[in-house]
Amino acid sequence: MNRHYLVERMQKKDMARAIAWAAKEGWNPGRHDGPCFYQADPHGFFVGKLAGKLIAIGSAVIYDQQFAFCGFYIVDKAYRGQGFGLELTRHRLAYIGERNAGIDGVTNMLDKYARLGYKLAHNNARYRGMPYPTPAFNENIVPIAQVNNDDLARYDRRHFPAPRADFLACWLTQAGGLSLAYIQQGTLCGYGVIRPCQQGFKIGPLFADSPDIANELFLHLTHHTQGTLVYIDIPENNAQAKSLVNRYQLQKVFETARMYLKGEPDIELEHIYGITSFELG
DSSP states (O other): OOTTEEEEEOOGGGHHHHHHHHHHTTOOOBTTHHHHHHHHOTTSEEEEEETTEEEEEEEEEEOSSSEEEEEEEEEOGGGTTSSHHHHHHHHHHHHHTTSEEEEEEEGGGHHHHHHTTOEEEEEEEEEEEOOOOOOOOOTTEEEGGGSOHHHHHHHHHHHSSSOOHHHHHHHTTOTTOEEEEEEETTEEEEEEEEEEBSSSEEEEEEEESSHHHHHHHHHHHHHTTTSOOEEEEEETTOHHHHHHHHHTTOEEEEEEEEEESSOOOOOOGGGEEEOSOTTTO
């Protein structure tokens, strides 16, 4: 490896540049994702610098002692294929240690991820569309601020492999976004978030105990955009999530491979209608 190439921890001030790189790659990050990403694990973001010039970025966010998620992986096009990204990834894997780790990898790099030890679980896909029907009033749908924090944490943990309270505290309150919950007879049965992105709005997460609840949350979230283009990332192996995007004639625009180092976590995948983000899981 080039002796002038160093991998360092990303500083908070560099997150804006990382978001800009992601936008340039066509990933359409949220306008306010940076602070939330960084808050999830301030030590889990890395940069590769060649003679002081930033040429690579990547994250390895640790959620707890068992689970981490690697993403946000970009190498400047002028420096690809020269081992700089692999060296950065070695640092990321060293940071997560013996934990299981997930990624949403681009499908044309599956062999490379497999050589690092990742195993394919299923495909995820991004869909987009507009406009949507105006939802009828539903007394079960409330602002997520009305949900008890412990109840929300327990519900989220059923659909995500680790606790992530610090991340959610930021994610649920992004400027210009909307976070809604579905409460039925005093029980939390679903919740969803929509946030402004570089282009349009993006839903994620969208968790629900039934297709009908998912549909109600989807309509109330999309209504927040007032007719703007909406994106949602779904697990392709959830037939009900595919039915939801097909119902409103959303178009698939991007696909990833969800992979794990130590096997797929035990979560309620059948209730995941929208993935939180391809960058952090």
